[in-house]
Amino acid sequence: MTAKALGGVFTPVVTPFLSDLAPDPHRFLRHCKWLLASGCAGLAVFGTNSEANSMSADERMVLVEQLVQGGVPVGRLMPGTGTCALSETVRLTRHAVALGCAGVLMLPPFYYKGVSDEGLYRSFAEVIERVGDDRLRVYLYHIPPVAQVGISLELVERLLSRYPGTVAGIKDSSGDWNNTRALIDAFAKSGFGVFSGSETFLLQTMRAGGVGCITATGNVNPAAIDSLYRGWQSADAERMQADTTATRAVFHEFPMMAALKATIAHFARDPGWATVRPPLVELSAGENNALLAELNSRGFAMPGVGA
Amino acid sequence: MTAKALGGVFTPVVTPFLSDLAPDPHRFLRHCKWLLASGCAGLAVFGTNSEANSMSADERMVLVEQLVQGGVPVGRLMPGTGTCALSETVRLTRHAVALGCAGVLMLPPFYYKGVSDEGLYRSFAEVIERVGDDRLRVYLYHIPPVAQVGISLELVERLLSRYPGTVAGIKDSSGDWNNTRALIDAFAKSGFGVFSGSETFLLQTMRAGGVGCITATGNVNPAAIDSLYRGWQSADAERMQADTTATRAVFHEFPMMAALKATIAHFARDPGWATVRPPLVELSAGENNALLAELNSRGFAMPGVGA
Numbered sequence: 280m281t282a283k284a285l286g287g288v289f290t291p292v293v294t295p296f297l298s299d300l301a302p303d304p305h306r307f308l309r310h311c312k313w314l315l316a317s318g319c320a321g322l323a324v325f326g327t328n329s330e331a332n333s334m335s336a337d338e339r340m341v342l343v344e345q346l347v348q349g350g351v352p353v354g355r356l357m358p359g360t361g362t363c364a365l366s367e368t369v370r371l372t373r374h375a376v377a378l379g380c381a382g383v384l385m386l387p388p389f390y391y392k393g394v395s396d397e398g399l400y401r402s403f404a405e406v407i408e409r410v411g412d413d414r415l416r417v418y419l420y421h422i423p424p425v426a427q428v429g430i431s432l433e434l435v436e437r438l439l440s441r442y443p444g445t446v447a448g449i450k451d452s453s454g455d456w457n458n459t460r461a462l463i464d465a466f467a468k469s470g471f472g473v474f475s476g477s478e479t480f481l482l483q484t485m486r487a488g489g490v491g492c493i494t495a496t497g498n499v500n501p502a503a504i505d506s507l508y509r510g511w512q513s514a515d516a517e518r519m520q521a522d523t524t525a526t527r528a529v530f531h532e533f534p535m536m537a538a539l540k541a542t543i544a545h546f547a548r549d550p551g552w553a554t555v556r557p558p559l560v561e562l563s564a565g566e567n568n569a570l571l572a573e574l575n576s577r578g579f580a581m582p583g584v585g586a
Numbered sequence: 587m588t589a590k591a592l593g594g595v596f597t598p599v600v601t602p603f604l605s606d607l608a609p610d611p612h613r614f615l616r617h618c619k620w621l622l623a624s625g626c627a628g629l630a631v632f633g634t635n636s637e638a639n640s641m642s643a644d645e646r647m648v649l650v651e652q653l654v655q656g657g658v659p660v661g662r663l664m665p666g667t668g669t670c671a672l673s674e675t676v677r678l679t680r681h682a683v684a685l686g687c688a689g690v691l692m693l694p695p696f697y698y699k700g701v702s703d704e705g706l707y708r709s710f711a712e713v714i715e716r717v718g719d720d721r722l723r724v725y726l727y728h729i730p731p732v733a734q735v736g737i738s739l740e741l742v743e744r745l746l747s748r749y750p751g752t753v754a755g756i757k758d759s760s761g762d763w764n765n766t767r768a769l770i771d772a773f774a775k776s777g778f779g780v781f782s783g784s785e786t787f788l789l790q791t792m793r794a795g796g797v798g799c800i801t802a803t804g805n806v807n808p809a810a811i812d813s814l815y816r817g818w819q820s821a822d823a824e825r826m827q828a829d830t831t832a833t834r835a836v837f838h839e840f841p842m843m844a845a846l847k848a849t850i851a852h853f854a855r856d857p858g859w860a861t862v863r864p865p866l867v868e869l870s871a872g873e874n875n876a877l878l879a880e881l882n883s884r885g886f887a888m889p890g891v892g893a
Contacts, residue, residue, distance in 0.1 A: 300672065300712070327697075332670040332671065332695075332697035332698070333670060333671050333672055333695065333697070333698075334671050334673060335643070335671050335673040335674045335677070336642070337673075338671075338673055363639040363640060363670070364639065364640050364641050364642050364645075365607065365640055365863055365864060366641060366642040366644075366645055367642045370642070387865065388639075388640065388864070388865045389697065390634075390639035390640070390696065390732065390733075391639070391640075391732065391865055391866065392731070392732055392734075394865040394866065394867075395865075395867055397867050398864050398865035398866055398867045399864075399865050401864035401865070401867070402864035402865045405607070405864055424699070425697065425698065425699055426697075427699075427734060428865075556672055557672060557695070557705050557706075557708035557709035557712055558694065558695045558698060558701040558702075558705035558706050558708070558709045558735075559698065559701065559705055560701075560702055560704050560705045560708070
């Protein structure tokens with residue numbers, strides 16, 4: 280792994296499935312290359328919006344290997360490796376480090392609810408110790424609306440003081456700007472990279488001293504979000520923020536993952552992209568039409584996608 | 587799998603771990619045999635209280651094979667096979683059916699929250715279709731306090747009408763007696779087996795037409811709970827219910843899984859039993875003493891455990 284601190288716009292890449300629901304490595308590779316060509320600094324493959332938790336560890340490891348074989352630079356990969364099971368998280372993390380990935384995005388174990396910070400500390404510490412590799416860079420993944428199990432400031436502090444350098448940053452998908460700001464205020468000075476969990480807070484995050492965002496809508500709107508990232512100190516920043524926020528709001532009117540895939544399916548002229556794995560359900564025809572009508576009314580496009 | 591309907595007291599067997607946190611097949615086999623000798627009708631290995639979700643699919647498959655090799659009758663096994671990932675759930679369920687297990691206890695995919703009944707229907711249906719074996723008996727696992735994703739009556743009805751015989755029953759760990767009663771009222775007549783999620787509701791469940799309970803405290807108090815099950819129509823039933831409920835209440839004062847393991851460790855004179863996997867944490871010395879003092883004051887014992 281590179282010692283270079285990561286920053287910019289990262290996307291939790293949506294995972295395409297074939298009609299039999301098997302992961303589709305060809306569409307996946309093509310989309311990853313499009314994202315990198317369109318402004319994404321990196322790819323947080325196997326995030327929440329990737330339906331990663333609907334896939335087995337084996338399916339995930341094969342997919343990331345196929346990306347690397349297909350020419351995606353490992354230095355731009357931050358695969359999600361956190362699962363409920365200690366042994367599985369260790370296995371996925373070791374695999375990512377061995378491939379040379381820039382970092383890993385690590386959910387806490389999320390089945391048991393109401394667990395203590397002590398228990399979560401032990402979870403992360405066990406994984407770090409068992410992987411036992413100086414190249415490991417862990418980005419903690421705080422997403423209480425979905426995982427229900429969150430990562431407190433106290434837990435970050437304890438992990439950071441025990442594993443400085445290895446515990447490299449966090450994705451804050453709490454949706455609570457006060458939490459993101461508190462993380463930046465407490466830890467950014469030491470080089471800890473705070474990513475906001477969506478572009479909604481990107482300008483605030485950059486102004487406060489964060490390093491970027493890891494955002495689902497990066498799958499469809501990477502260039503505009505990257506322009507905001509690169510231009511956060513420009514006179515145009517507020518307008519760019521408002522514009523990307525408004526585009527994101529369209530997707531929030533629909534089930535997010537199905538909507539992202541429907542959008543790619545439309546602009547890539549590739550209906551197969553719309554397939555999701557249960558328990559998710561694809562958009563209805565009515566939802567699909569409503570989504571596309573709203574996007575068209577905004578002049579939204581995905582130049583070059585699917586090519 | 588047997589076509590015989592299952593009933594009685596089932597236990598989600600706690601999983602012992604070695605000091606390096608690897609599953610311990612020897613203590614596991616010994617405890618399973620003790621449970622069967624002490625009144626349990628069957629073993630719901632890899633339930634919530636088994637820390638099943640803290641283990642990989644491979645670890646679970648190896649453990650259940652070791653039980654069978656060690657002489658545990660497959661007709662008394664109901665392994666938990668539901669995970670977040672469709673492919674993993676199919677793999678675990680196929681494995682259980684191939685071994686000849688009496689049934690499987692199936693969580694819904696639980697990472698994504700707020701999913702639709704349509705999506706959950708597709709999840710269960712995909713698993714059943716992919717396993718594609720007439721011997722499969724699915725016991726749905728409704729535990730909204732932990733999984734957050736629940737199983738509605740409408741979903742049960744839809745699954746049952748599409749897969750009669752295969753969808754064989756449910757464990758209701760909602761803690762809501764009205765829900766358990768509604769399940770029994772709606773589906774028990776067709777042979778659908780409703781297990782309450784703890785012995786607290788065992789007498790009510792049997793009187794209403796359910797088939798038993800699947801209960802964590804079966805790990806430590808199987809004989810008394812089985813006596814209640816077998817004696818539910820006796821004059822002594824209310825007293826037996828009150829007594830088992832009171833014993834259970836002791837465990838609810840502490841983190842349940844750690845308390846169960848601490849109790850086994852004490853009565854089996856085997857301190858290693860107390861080990862839990864992160865994110866769980868073992869009882870503190872103070873908690874351990876308080877638990878044992880309360881159990882002793884009740885005259886609680888586990889005759890023959892650990893022998």
